[in-house]
Amino acid sequence: MRRRSRIPALARSLTLLAGVGIPCLAQAADLLPPPPPMPAPLPEPEVFAGGWYLRVDGGYGSLDLRKSIAEDVSHPPKPYDYAVVQDKVSNQYFIGGGVGYQINPWLRVDATGEYRFRSKWSFVAEDKTFGDTGGYNVTSGKFDSIVGLANGYVDLGTWYGVTPFVGAGVGVAHHSFGGVTDSGFGAYEGGYGIGRRNERTNFAWALHAGLGYAVTENVRFEAAYRYLNMGEATTGVVTCAPDCPKTVYRVKDLEAHDVKVGLRYLFGAPVAVAAVDYAPPPPLVRKY
Template sequence: MAGIGAGLVAGFAGPSLAADITDEPLVIRDPAPVVYEEQGSYSGWYIRGDVDYHWSKFRGADYITYGASPGTGSFDHHKLKGAMSAGIGAGYQFDNRFRTDLTLDWLAKSKFRGGTSGWCGASQCTSVDTTSYSALLLLANAYVDLGTWHRITPYVGGGIGGAHVKWDKLDNTICDDPNNPGCSTTTHGGKKGWRFAYSLAAGASYCLTKNLDLDVGYRFTRIEGGKMFDYAGPAGGIGAGPGHDKGLNNHEVRGGLRYTFGEGSGRCEEPQTVVYEPEPIYTK
Protein backbone atom coordinates (compact mmCIF):
# COMPACT_ATOMS: atom_id res chain seq x y z
CA MET A 1 0.00 0.00 0.00
CA ALA A 2 2.83 2.41 0.86
CA GLY A 3 4.40 1.86 -2.57
CA ILE A 4 1.10 2.52 -4.33
CA GLY A 5 0.64 5.79 -2.37
CA ALA A 6 4.13 7.01 -3.19
CA GLY A 7 3.54 6.23 -6.85
CA LEU A 8 0.31 8.19 -6.89
CA VAL A 9 2.00 11.20 -5.23
CA ALA A 10 4.85 11.08 -7.72
CA GLY A 11 2.38 10.76 -10.58
CA PHE A 12 0.53 13.92 -9.56
CA ALA A 13 3.65 15.90 -8.59
CA GLY A 14 5.57 15.13 -11.80
CA PRO A 15 3.27 17.00 -14.23
CA SER A 16 2.98 19.87 -11.76
CA LEU A 17 6.77 20.33 -11.55
CA ALA A 18 7.10 20.02 -15.34
CA ALA A 19 4.45 22.67 -15.80
CA ASP A 20 6.30 24.94 -13.37
CA ILE A 21 9.55 24.48 -15.30
CA THR A 22 7.88 24.95 -18.71
CA ASP A 23 5.96 28.08 -17.67
CA GLU A 24 9.05 29.81 -16.22
CA PRO A 25 9.70 33.00 -18.34
CA LEU A 26 12.80 33.18 -20.50
CA VAL A 27 15.37 35.86 -19.68
CA ILE A 28 17.33 37.53 -22.49
CA ARG A 29 20.86 38.42 -21.53
CA ASP A 30 22.31 41.56 -23.08
CA PRO A 31 24.43 40.58 -26.10
CA ALA A 32 27.82 42.03 -26.91
CA PRO A 33 27.72 45.56 -28.37
CA VAL A 34 26.94 46.03 -32.06
CA VAL A 35 29.96 47.00 -34.17
CA TYR A 36 29.39 49.75 -36.77
CA GLU A 37 31.47 50.82 -39.72
CA GLU A 38 33.38 54.07 -39.15
CA GLN A 39 32.27 57.22 -41.04
CA GLY A 40 34.20 60.31 -42.11
CA SER A 41 34.35 63.56 -40.19
CA TYR A 42 31.83 66.39 -40.65
CA SER A 43 34.06 69.22 -39.42
CA GLY A 44 37.01 71.13 -40.80
CA TRP A 45 38.25 74.25 -42.56
CA TYR A 46 37.31 74.88 -46.18
CA ILE A 47 37.89 77.33 -49.01
CA ARG A 48 35.43 78.17 -51.78
CA GLY A 49 35.23 79.79 -55.21
CA ASP A 50 32.01 80.92 -56.91
CA VAL A 51 30.75 82.50 -60.13
CA ASP A 52 27.27 83.90 -60.73
CA TYR A 53 24.99 85.90 -62.95
CA HIS A 54 23.02 88.60 -61.15
CA TRP A 55 20.12 90.89 -61.97
CA SER A 56 20.17 94.25 -60.18
CA LYS A 57 17.07 96.26 -59.39
CA PHE A 58 17.60 100.01 -59.02
CA ARG A 59 15.43 101.36 -56.20
CA GLY A 60 15.36 104.94 -57.50
CA ALA A 61 17.35 108.12 -56.86
CA ASP A 62 16.89 111.74 -55.83
CA TYR A 63 18.96 114.71 -56.95
CA ILE A 64 18.91 118.47 -56.48
CA THR A 65 17.84 120.58 -59.46
CA TYR A 66 18.61 124.23 -60.20
CA GLY A 67 17.40 126.75 -62.76
CA ALA A 68 13.86 127.72 -63.66
CA SER A 69 12.36 125.09 -61.34
CA PRO A 70 14.74 124.33 -58.44
CA GLY A 71 14.01 121.55 -55.99
CA THR A 72 14.36 117.78 -55.94
CA GLY A 73 14.25 115.60 -59.04
CA SER A 74 14.12 111.86 -59.67
CA PHE A 75 14.38 109.45 -62.58
CA ASP A 76 11.09 108.97 -64.44
CA HIS A 77 12.18 105.49 -65.50
CA HIS A 78 15.32 103.40 -64.95
CA LYS A 79 16.78 99.96 -65.59
CA LEU A 80 19.96 98.03 -64.75
CA LYS A 81 21.20 95.18 -66.94
CA GLY A 82 22.43 91.88 -65.54
CA ALA A 83 26.13 91.09 -65.17
CA MET A 84 28.57 88.39 -64.08
CA SER A 85 30.40 88.24 -60.77
CA ALA A 86 32.98 86.02 -59.08
CA GLY A 87 33.94 85.40 -55.47
CA ILE A 88 36.26 83.61 -53.06
CA GLY A 89 35.85 82.67 -49.41
CA ALA A 90 37.05 80.64 -46.44
CA GLY A 91 35.06 79.03 -43.66
CA TYR A 92 34.64 76.26 -41.10
CA GLN A 93 32.21 73.31 -40.99
CA PHE A 94 31.38 72.76 -37.30
CA ASP A 95 29.29 69.59 -37.71
CA ASN A 96 26.88 68.02 -40.19
CA ARG A 97 24.39 70.89 -39.65
CA PHE A 98 26.19 74.21 -39.20
CA ARG A 99 28.96 76.10 -41.02
CA THR A 100 30.15 79.69 -41.44
CA ASP A 101 32.37 81.51 -43.91
CA LEU A 102 33.68 84.91 -44.97
CA THR A 103 33.24 85.75 -48.67
CA LEU A 104 34.46 88.49 -50.99
CA ASP A 105 32.64 88.92 -54.32
CA TRP A 106 33.41 91.20 -57.24
CA LEU A 107 30.27 92.38 -59.05
CA ALA A 108 31.14 93.28 -62.65
CA LYS A 109 29.77 96.44 -64.26
CA SER A 110 26.01 96.58 -64.67
CA LYS A 111 24.85 99.16 -67.21
CA PHE A 112 22.25 101.75 -66.18
CA ARG A 113 19.83 103.61 -68.44
CA GLY A 114 17.23 106.07 -67.17
CA GLY A 115 15.33 109.18 -68.07
CA THR A 116 14.51 112.50 -66.41
CA SER A 117 12.29 115.46 -67.12
CA GLY A 118 12.82 119.10 -66.14
CA TRP A 119 13.10 122.61 -67.36
CA CYS A 120 15.39 123.90 -70.07
CA GLY A 121 15.05 127.63 -69.52
CA ALA A 122 11.33 128.41 -69.76
CA SER A 123 10.48 125.14 -71.55
CA GLN A 124 10.15 121.63 -70.23
CA CYS A 125 12.44 118.97 -71.67
CA THR A 126 13.48 115.36 -71.10
CA SER A 127 16.82 113.58 -71.04
CA VAL A 128 18.42 110.15 -71.35
CA ASP A 129 20.88 109.21 -68.57
CA THR A 130 23.48 106.45 -68.83
CA THR A 131 26.09 105.13 -66.42
CA SER A 132 27.10 101.82 -64.81
CA TYR A 133 28.06 100.50 -61.41
CA SER A 134 30.34 97.81 -60.02
CA ALA A 135 30.92 96.67 -56.44
CA LEU A 136 32.99 94.64 -54.01
CA LEU A 137 30.77 92.67 -51.61
CA LEU A 138 32.21 91.50 -48.26
CA LEU A 139 29.92 89.25 -46.17
CA ALA A 140 30.13 87.11 -43.03
CA ASN A 141 27.77 84.17 -43.63
CA ALA A 142 26.16 81.34 -41.67
CA TYR A 143 24.41 78.26 -43.10
CA VAL A 144 22.24 75.42 -41.82
CA ASP A 145 22.59 72.13 -43.71
CA LEU A 146 19.25 70.31 -43.75
CA GLY A 147 20.48 66.73 -44.15
CA THR A 148 22.10 64.56 -46.83
CA TRP A 149 20.34 62.29 -49.31
CA HIS A 150 22.30 60.50 -52.05
CA ARG A 151 25.23 62.91 -51.56
CA ILE A 152 22.95 65.97 -51.97
CA THR A 153 22.78 68.41 -49.03
CA PRO A 154 20.23 71.28 -49.24
CA TYR A 155 20.88 74.35 -47.10
CA VAL A 156 19.63 77.81 -46.13
CA GLY A 157 21.71 80.73 -44.94
CA GLY A 158 22.30 84.45 -44.69
CA GLY A 159 25.03 87.03 -44.41
CA ILE A 160 25.77 90.54 -43.20
CA GLY A 161 28.52 92.97 -44.15
CA GLY A 162 29.23 95.79 -46.57
CA ALA A 163 29.54 96.68 -50.25
CA HIS A 164 31.96 99.14 -51.83
CA VAL A 165 29.87 100.56 -54.69
CA LYS A 166 31.46 102.50 -57.54
CA TRP A 167 29.31 104.51 -59.98
CA ASP A 168 30.90 105.55 -63.27
CA LYS A 169 30.36 109.04 -64.71
CA LEU A 170 26.75 109.77 -65.63
CA ASP A 171 25.98 111.25 -69.08
CA ASN A 172 22.82 113.36 -69.13
CA THR A 173 21.82 113.84 -72.80
CA ILE A 174 19.07 116.25 -73.87
CA CYS A 175 17.89 116.15 -77.48
CA ASP A 176 14.72 118.27 -77.37
CA ASP A 177 15.87 121.48 -75.70
CA PRO A 178 14.19 124.30 -77.71
CA ASN A 179 16.94 126.69 -76.64
CA ASN A 180 19.74 124.43 -77.91
CA PRO A 181 18.89 122.62 -81.19
CA GLY A 182 20.39 119.17 -81.52
CA CYS A 183 21.62 117.06 -78.60
CA SER A 184 23.69 118.29 -75.69
CA THR A 185 25.34 116.14 -73.02
CA THR A 186 26.26 117.06 -69.47
CA THR A 187 28.62 114.70 -67.67
CA HIS A 188 28.36 114.19 -63.91
CA GLY A 189 31.23 112.64 -61.98
CA GLY A 190 30.45 109.27 -60.41
CA LYS A 191 30.68 108.55 -56.68
CA LYS A 192 31.95 105.57 -54.70
CA GLY A 193 31.95 104.39 -51.10
CA TRP A 194 31.11 101.65 -48.60
CA ARG A 195 27.49 100.78 -47.76
CA PHE A 196 25.71 98.33 -45.47
CA ALA A 197 24.62 95.06 -47.14
CA TYR A 198 22.95 91.78 -46.19
CA SER A 199 21.95 88.58 -47.99
CA LEU A 200 19.66 85.55 -47.84
CA ALA A 201 20.57 82.30 -49.59
CA ALA A 202 19.27 78.81 -50.39
CA GLY A 203 20.77 76.00 -52.40
CA ALA A 204 22.27 72.52 -52.35
CA SER A 205 25.72 70.96 -52.47
CA TYR A 206 26.72 67.69 -54.11
CA CYS A 207 29.63 65.65 -52.77
CA LEU A 208 32.06 64.97 -55.63
CA THR A 209 34.76 63.53 -53.35
CA LYS A 210 35.23 63.51 -49.57
CA ASN A 211 37.12 66.82 -49.90
CA LEU A 212 35.29 68.52 -52.79
CA ASP A 213 31.66 69.70 -53.03
CA LEU A 214 29.78 71.28 -55.91
CA ASP A 215 27.56 74.12 -54.63
CA VAL A 216 24.67 75.68 -56.58
CA GLY A 217 22.02 78.06 -55.30
CA TYR A 218 20.24 81.39 -55.22
CA ARG A 219 21.21 84.48 -53.22
CA PHE A 220 19.33 87.73 -52.65
CA THR A 221 21.52 90.69 -51.67
CA ARG A 222 20.32 94.09 -50.51
CA ILE A 223 22.78 97.00 -50.78
CA GLU A 224 21.69 100.17 -49.02
CA GLY A 225 21.59 103.59 -50.70
CA GLY A 226 24.39 106.13 -51.06
CA LYS A 227 25.97 108.79 -53.24
CA MET A 228 25.56 108.25 -56.99
CA PHE A 229 26.83 111.32 -58.91
CA ASP A 230 28.15 114.89 -58.44
CA TYR A 231 26.72 118.25 -59.44
CA ALA A 232 27.28 119.34 -63.04
CA GLY A 233 25.85 122.11 -65.19
CA PRO A 234 26.69 125.15 -67.30
CA ALA A 235 28.21 128.30 -65.84
CA GLY A 236 25.84 130.34 -63.72
CA GLY A 237 24.81 127.54 -61.35
CA ILE A 238 22.02 126.09 -63.54
CA GLY A 239 22.29 122.31 -63.47
CA ALA A 240 21.59 119.28 -61.28
CA GLY A 241 23.24 117.26 -58.56
CA PRO A 242 24.44 115.78 -56.38
CA GLY A 243 22.44 112.56 -56.70
CA HIS A 244 21.81 109.78 -54.17
CA ASP A 245 20.46 106.35 -55.09
CA LYS A 246 18.05 104.53 -52.77
CA GLY A 247 19.81 101.20 -52.89
CA LEU A 248 20.16 98.07 -55.02
CA ASN A 249 18.54 94.63 -54.88
CA ASN A 250 20.55 91.82 -56.47
CA HIS A 251 19.14 88.42 -57.45
CA GLU A 252 21.98 85.95 -58.04
CA VAL A 253 22.16 82.45 -59.53
CA ARG A 254 25.40 80.99 -58.18
CA GLY A 255 27.62 77.99 -58.73
CA GLY A 256 30.97 77.03 -57.25
CA LEU A 257 33.24 74.54 -55.51
CA ARG A 258 34.11 74.02 -51.81
CA TYR A 259 37.31 72.23 -50.80
CA THR A 260 37.51 70.86 -47.23
CA PHE A 261 40.97 70.23 -45.76
CA GLY A 262 42.03 67.17 -43.77
CA GLU A 263 39.84 64.07 -43.68
CA GLY A 264 37.10 65.87 -45.57
CA SER A 265 33.39 65.29 -45.17
CA GLY A 266 31.47 62.13 -44.37
CA ARG A 267 28.72 63.14 -46.80
CA CYS A 268 30.25 61.09 -49.62
CA GLU A 269 30.04 57.87 -47.63
CA GLU A 270 27.04 55.58 -47.44
CA PRO A 271 24.87 55.69 -44.31
CA GLN A 272 26.38 53.94 -41.29
CA THR A 273 26.22 50.16 -41.69
CA VAL A 274 26.47 47.27 -39.21
CA VAL A 275 29.67 45.26 -39.48
CA TYR A 276 28.81 42.73 -36.74
CA GLU A 277 25.63 42.16 -34.74
CA PRO A 278 25.70 39.15 -32.32
CA GLU A 279 22.65 36.98 -31.70
CA PRO A 280 20.81 37.55 -28.39
CA ILE A 281 21.44 34.95 -25.66
CA TYR A 282 18.42 33.34 -23.98
CA THR A 283 18.59 31.83 -20.47
CA LYS A 284 15.99 30.22 -18.27
Protein backbone atom coordinates in the same frame (compact mmCIF):
# COMPACT_ATOMS: atom_id res chain seq x y z
CA MET B 1 8.19 -18.95 -9.77
CA ARG B 2 10.41 -16.67 -7.67
CA ARG B 3 12.41 -15.53 -10.76
CA ARG B 4 9.24 -14.62 -12.64
CA SER B 5 7.92 -12.56 -9.74
CA ARG B 6 11.19 -10.61 -9.48
CA ILE B 7 11.00 -9.31 -13.05
CA PRO B 8 7.60 -7.60 -12.71
CA ALA B 9 8.72 -6.11 -9.39
CA LEU B 10 11.88 -4.66 -10.94
CA ALA B 11 9.88 -3.11 -13.79
CA ARG B 12 7.50 -1.47 -11.34
CA SER B 13 10.44 0.00 -9.42
CA LEU B 14 12.02 1.53 -12.53
CA THR B 15 8.70 3.06 -13.55
CA LEU B 16 8.26 4.61 -10.13
CA LEU B 17 11.76 6.13 -10.15
CA ALA B 18 11.24 7.59 -13.61
CA GLY B 19 7.96 9.15 -12.54
CA VAL B 20 9.59 10.74 -9.50
CA GLY B 21 12.76 11.95 -11.36
CA ILE B 22 11.05 13.83 -14.24
CA PRO B 23 9.19 16.35 -12.00
CA CYS B 24 12.41 16.95 -10.04
CA LEU B 25 14.35 17.79 -13.21
CA ALA B 26 11.53 20.10 -14.39
CA GLN B 27 11.50 21.92 -11.05
CA ALA B 28 15.30 22.32 -11.16
CA ALA B 29 15.05 23.87 -14.66
CA ASP B 30 12.37 26.31 -13.43
CA LEU B 31 14.79 27.61 -10.77
CA LEU B 32 17.42 28.77 -13.38
CA PRO B 33 17.55 32.54 -14.11
CA PRO B 34 16.41 33.63 -17.61
CA PRO B 35 19.19 34.20 -20.17
CA PRO B 36 20.31 37.87 -20.54
CA PRO B 37 18.84 39.87 -23.49
CA MET B 38 20.81 40.13 -26.69
CA PRO B 39 22.82 43.40 -26.90
CA ALA B 40 21.37 46.14 -29.13
CA PRO B 41 23.23 46.65 -32.43
CA LEU B 42 25.74 49.48 -32.55
CA PRO B 43 24.31 52.63 -34.24
CA GLU B 44 25.85 53.62 -37.50
CA PRO B 45 28.19 56.61 -36.90
CA GLU B 46 27.23 59.82 -38.73
CA VAL B 47 30.12 60.88 -40.93
CA PHE B 48 30.85 64.42 -42.07
CA ALA B 49 33.92 66.35 -43.14
CA GLY B 50 34.32 68.79 -40.27
CA GLY B 51 36.57 71.77 -39.72
CA TRP B 52 37.81 74.45 -42.12
CA TYR B 53 36.96 74.78 -45.80
CA LEU B 54 37.69 77.04 -48.75
CA ARG B 55 35.11 78.02 -51.36
CA VAL B 56 34.93 79.61 -54.82
CA ASP B 57 31.71 80.91 -56.41
CA GLY B 58 30.48 82.60 -59.54
CA GLY B 59 27.14 83.57 -61.00
CA TYR B 60 24.76 86.02 -62.58
CA GLY B 61 22.61 88.61 -60.85
CA SER B 62 19.37 90.17 -62.06
CA LEU B 63 19.83 93.72 -60.74
CA ASP B 64 17.07 96.15 -59.82
CA LEU B 65 16.67 99.42 -57.92
CA ARG B 66 13.89 101.10 -55.99
CA LYS B 67 14.49 104.53 -57.54
CA SER B 68 17.09 107.11 -58.45
CA ILE B 69 16.97 110.57 -56.89
CA ALA B 70 18.43 113.73 -58.46
CA GLU B 71 19.64 116.15 -55.75
CA ASP B 72 20.56 119.79 -56.45
CA VAL B 73 23.86 120.60 -54.70
CA SER B 74 24.35 124.09 -56.13
CA HIS B 75 25.32 126.97 -53.83
CA PRO B 76 22.90 128.56 -53.42
CA PRO B 77 20.53 125.71 -54.41
CA LYS B 78 18.31 126.27 -57.43
CA PRO B 79 14.73 125.09 -57.63
CA TYR B 80 14.66 121.73 -59.44
CA ASP B 81 11.62 119.64 -60.29
CA TYR B 82 11.43 116.73 -62.72
CA ALA B 83 9.29 113.83 -63.92
CA VAL B 84 11.00 110.44 -64.33
CA VAL B 85 10.67 108.82 -67.76
CA GLN B 86 13.18 105.94 -67.37
CA ASP B 87 15.20 104.62 -64.43
CA LYS B 88 17.05 101.30 -64.78
CA VAL B 89 20.25 99.31 -64.28
CA SER B 90 21.69 96.36 -66.19
CA ASN B 91 22.48 92.94 -64.74
CA GLN B 92 25.83 91.82 -63.29
CA TYR B 93 28.15 88.85 -63.42
CA PHE B 94 30.17 88.16 -60.29
CA ILE B 95 32.97 85.94 -58.99
CA GLY B 96 34.22 85.42 -55.45
CA GLY B 97 35.59 83.15 -52.77
CA GLY B 98 35.84 82.69 -49.04
CA VAL B 99 36.81 80.64 -46.02
CA GLY B 100 34.46 78.82 -43.67
CA TYR B 101 34.09 76.35 -40.83
CA GLN B 102 31.83 73.29 -40.61
CA ILE B 103 30.72 73.38 -36.95
CA ASN B 104 28.69 70.15 -36.98
CA PRO B 105 26.77 68.05 -39.55
CA TRP B 106 24.03 70.70 -39.93
CA LEU B 107 25.60 74.10 -39.12
CA ARG B 108 28.38 76.01 -40.91
CA VAL B 109 29.61 79.59 -41.22
CA ASP B 110 31.84 81.43 -43.68
CA ALA B 111 33.16 84.82 -44.72
CA THR B 112 33.02 85.65 -48.44
CA GLY B 113 34.16 88.38 -50.76
CA GLU B 114 33.16 88.94 -54.37
CA TYR B 115 33.67 91.30 -57.26
CA ARG B 116 30.57 92.27 -59.24
CA PHE B 117 31.36 93.38 -62.77
CA ARG B 118 30.27 96.70 -64.24
CA SER B 119 26.57 97.53 -64.49
CA LYS B 120 25.11 100.30 -66.67
CA TRP B 121 22.73 102.86 -65.18
CA SER B 122 20.38 105.07 -67.19
CA PHE B 123 18.11 107.87 -65.97
CA VAL B 124 15.82 109.97 -68.21
CA ALA B 125 13.77 112.82 -66.78
CA GLU B 126 11.76 115.76 -68.07
CA ASP B 127 12.60 119.07 -66.39
CA LYS B 128 9.46 120.51 -64.74
CA THR B 129 11.16 123.34 -62.88
CA PHE B 130 9.49 125.95 -65.08
CA GLY B 131 6.48 123.91 -66.17
CA ASP B 132 6.16 121.80 -69.31
CA THR B 133 9.21 123.08 -71.15
CA GLY B 134 9.77 119.95 -73.23
CA GLY B 135 13.36 119.75 -72.05
CA TYR B 136 14.82 116.33 -71.20
CA ASN B 137 18.03 115.20 -69.46
CA VAL B 138 19.45 111.77 -70.26
CA THR B 139 21.99 110.78 -67.60
CA SER B 140 23.98 107.54 -67.67
CA GLY B 141 26.95 105.97 -65.94
CA LYS B 142 28.59 102.70 -64.90
CA PHE B 143 29.41 101.21 -61.52
CA ASP B 144 31.04 98.06 -60.25
CA SER B 145 30.86 96.63 -56.74
CA ILE B 146 32.82 94.71 -54.13
CA VAL B 147 30.72 92.85 -51.56
CA GLY B 148 31.89 91.22 -48.32
CA LEU B 149 29.55 89.06 -46.23
CA ALA B 150 29.60 86.99 -43.06
CA ASN B 151 27.18 84.08 -43.59
CA GLY B 152 25.57 81.29 -41.61
CA TYR B 153 23.90 78.19 -43.10
CA VAL B 154 21.69 75.38 -41.82
CA ASP B 155 21.92 72.08 -43.73
CA LEU B 156 18.53 70.33 -43.77
CA GLY B 157 19.60 66.70 -44.09
CA THR B 158 21.13 64.60 -46.86
CA TRP B 159 19.41 62.32 -49.36
CA TYR B 160 21.45 60.40 -51.96
CA GLY B 161 24.34 62.80 -51.43
CA VAL B 162 22.20 65.95 -51.94
CA THR B 163 21.86 68.42 -49.05
CA PRO B 164 19.38 71.33 -49.18
CA PHE B 165 20.32 74.38 -47.10
CA VAL B 166 19.16 77.87 -46.13
CA GLY B 167 21.17 80.78 -44.77
CA ALA B 168 21.59 84.50 -44.22
CA GLY B 169 24.44 86.99 -44.27
CA VAL B 170 25.35 90.58 -43.37
CA GLY B 171 28.23 92.75 -44.51
CA VAL B 172 29.18 95.72 -46.69
CA ALA B 173 28.96 96.71 -50.36
CA HIS B 174 31.42 99.16 -51.93
CA HIS B 175 30.31 100.82 -55.19
CA SER B 176 32.58 102.69 -57.58
CA PHE B 177 30.47 104.97 -59.83
CA GLY B 178 32.07 106.60 -62.87
CA GLY B 179 31.68 107.47 -66.53
CA VAL B 180 28.68 109.70 -65.78
CA THR B 181 27.42 111.89 -68.63
CA ASP B 182 24.35 114.12 -68.99
CA SER B 183 22.92 115.00 -72.40
CA GLY B 184 20.04 117.38 -73.20
CA PHE B 185 17.24 116.56 -75.64
CA GLY B 186 14.12 118.34 -76.85
CA ALA B 187 14.19 121.94 -75.68
CA TYR B 188 17.56 121.20 -74.04
CA GLU B 189 19.18 119.91 -77.22
CA GLY B 190 22.92 120.56 -77.17
CA GLY B 191 23.30 120.62 -73.39
CA TYR B 192 26.03 118.37 -72.04
CA GLY B 193 27.49 117.56 -68.63
CA ILE B 194 29.89 115.15 -66.91
CA GLY B 195 30.34 113.82 -63.40
CA ARG B 196 33.51 112.67 -61.65
CA ARG B 197 33.95 109.17 -60.20
CA ASN B 198 32.58 108.59 -56.72
CA GLU B 199 33.08 105.80 -54.16
CA ARG B 200 30.50 104.74 -51.57
CA THR B 201 30.42 101.94 -48.97
CA ASN B 202 27.26 100.92 -47.14
CA PHE B 203 25.50 98.09 -45.31
CA ALA B 204 24.54 94.94 -47.26
CA TRP B 205 22.59 91.79 -46.37
CA ALA B 206 21.62 88.53 -48.05
CA LEU B 207 19.35 85.48 -47.89
CA HIS B 208 20.45 82.08 -49.30
CA ALA B 209 18.73 78.86 -50.39
CA GLY B 210 20.28 76.03 -52.38
CA LEU B 211 21.48 72.47 -52.79
CA GLY B 212 24.85 70.91 -52.05
CA TYR B 213 26.16 67.68 -53.55
CA ALA B 214 28.99 65.50 -52.22
CA VAL B 215 31.31 65.05 -55.21
CA THR B 216 33.91 63.35 -53.00
CA GLU B 217 34.41 63.04 -49.25
CA ASN B 218 36.05 66.48 -49.19
CA VAL B 219 34.50 68.33 -52.17
CA ARG B 220 30.99 69.79 -52.28
CA PHE B 221 29.28 71.30 -55.31
CA GLU B 222 26.66 73.98 -54.67
CA ALA B 223 23.87 75.55 -56.74
CA ALA B 224 21.97 78.32 -54.99
CA TYR B 225 19.69 81.33 -55.17
CA ARG B 226 20.59 84.48 -53.24
CA TYR B 227 18.74 87.70 -52.56
CA LEU B 228 21.31 90.47 -52.05
CA ASN B 229 20.56 94.04 -50.94
CA MET B 230 23.56 96.33 -51.60
CA GLY B 231 22.24 99.66 -50.34
CA GLU B 232 22.80 102.64 -52.64
CA ALA B 233 25.38 103.97 -55.08
CA THR B 234 26.03 107.67 -55.62
CA THR B 235 27.45 109.59 -58.57
CA GLY B 236 29.90 112.43 -58.29
CA VAL B 237 28.69 115.98 -58.86
CA VAL B 238 27.41 116.41 -62.44
CA THR B 239 28.09 119.85 -63.95
CA CYS B 240 26.89 120.92 -67.38
CA ALA B 241 26.85 123.76 -69.89
CA PRO B 242 25.13 126.03 -70.48
CA ASP B 243 24.29 127.04 -66.91
CA CYS B 244 22.34 124.33 -65.05
CA PRO B 245 22.10 123.02 -61.47
CA LYS B 246 24.93 120.95 -60.07
CA THR B 247 23.38 117.54 -59.48
CA VAL B 248 24.18 114.35 -57.58
CA TYR B 249 22.27 111.16 -58.39
CA ARG B 250 21.58 108.59 -55.67
CA VAL B 251 20.68 105.10 -56.90
CA LYS B 252 18.76 103.70 -53.93
CA ASP B 253 18.19 100.13 -52.74
CA LEU B 254 20.17 98.14 -55.28
CA GLU B 255 18.80 94.60 -55.18
CA ALA B 256 20.21 91.51 -56.87
CA HIS B 257 18.48 88.19 -57.45
CA ASP B 258 21.51 85.96 -57.93
CA VAL B 259 21.89 82.47 -59.34
CA LYS B 260 25.26 81.08 -58.29
CA VAL B 261 27.32 77.90 -58.42
CA GLY B 262 30.41 77.03 -56.44
CA LEU B 263 32.74 74.46 -54.92
CA ARG B 264 33.73 73.92 -51.30
CA TYR B 265 36.89 72.03 -50.36
CA LEU B 266 36.85 70.66 -46.81
CA PHE B 267 40.23 70.05 -45.20
CA GLY B 268 41.02 66.79 -43.38
CA ALA B 269 39.51 63.32 -43.55
CA PRO B 270 35.84 62.80 -42.74
CA VAL B 271 35.09 62.86 -39.01
CA ALA B 272 32.70 60.37 -37.43
CA VAL B 273 30.36 61.52 -34.70
CA ALA B 274 31.05 59.34 -31.63
CA ALA B 275 28.73 56.34 -31.46
CA VAL B 276 27.64 54.62 -28.23
CA ASP B 277 29.78 51.54 -27.53
CA TYR B 278 28.25 48.63 -25.63
CA ALA B 279 30.36 46.36 -23.39
CA PRO B 280 30.17 42.65 -24.29
CA PRO B 281 27.75 40.65 -22.06
CA PRO B 282 29.22 38.39 -19.32
CA PRO B 283 29.49 34.66 -20.09
CA LEU B 284 26.40 32.64 -19.34
CA VAL B 285 26.92 30.26 -16.35
CA ARG B 286 24.37 27.69 -15.36
CA LYS B 287 24.34 25.74 -12.17
CA TYR B 288 22.31 22.60 -11.74
